[in-house]
Amino acid sequence: MTLHAVHHTGLIVRDLDRSIYFYHDLLGLQFANEPTGWFEGPELARGVGVPGAKLRQVSLWVGDVTTLELIEYANRPETSTAPVPNNYMGAAHVCFRVDDVFAKKAELESHGVRFYSDVNVVDEGPLEGWRWVYFSDPDGLALELVEIAYYMRERRNRAAAEYLRTRPSLAEVEARLG
Numbered sequence: 074m075t076l077h078a079v080h081h082t083g084l085i086v087r088d089l090d091r092s093i094y095f096y097h098d099l100l101g102l103q104f105a106n107e108p109t110g111w112f113e114g115p116e117l118a119r120g121v122g123v124p125g126a127k128l129r130q131v132s133l134w135v136g137d138v139t140t141l142e143l144i145e146y147a148n149r150p151e152t153s154t155a156p157v158p159n160n161y162m163g164a165a166h167v168c169f170r171v172d173d174v175f176a177k178k179a180e181l182e183s184h185g186v187r188f189y190s191d192v193n194v195v196d197e198g199p200l201e202g203w204r205w206v207y208f209s210d211p212d213g214l215a216l217e218l219v220e221i222a223y224y225m226r227e228r229r230n231r232a233a234a235e236y237l238r239t240r241p242s243l244a245e246v247e248a249r250l251g
Contacts, residue, residue, distance in 0.1 A: 081140040089145040102133035105140045156213045166215035174204045174220035
């Protein structure tokens, strides 16, 4: 079986309506489905692996194929008020590909979005051609904009093949992890 594409990425948010203002109204993502009512029940709890789960969600289009799912849990733990720091196990971010990262950054800044840094320009190494910058949504979840100015496909393919040829065995990796 072949994996064809990433269908969606899901983010847990504090308030679905507030997040819709950010992702739909500010970032311009269009609805793939309207916001749901609250779901709950034993099947949902088993399906998402959260005892007593009660949630509502919305899906927004990112391009023509991929969606971003925003989920609000009614029973999110009281202690879960801040996002996982970027260097913690399980942390994640969503990266949006844009045509002009400098222009999109300026546009979002004009609406009060704060970025972690200036645009980072990479012109050597595995990510050569990337122009990228991180920012956060209203809940502090990490997001990224990236412009791929150019892509050296043959160079990347050769480097990936070399990695596969010289990588440690799975047993060595597992031993390293203990």
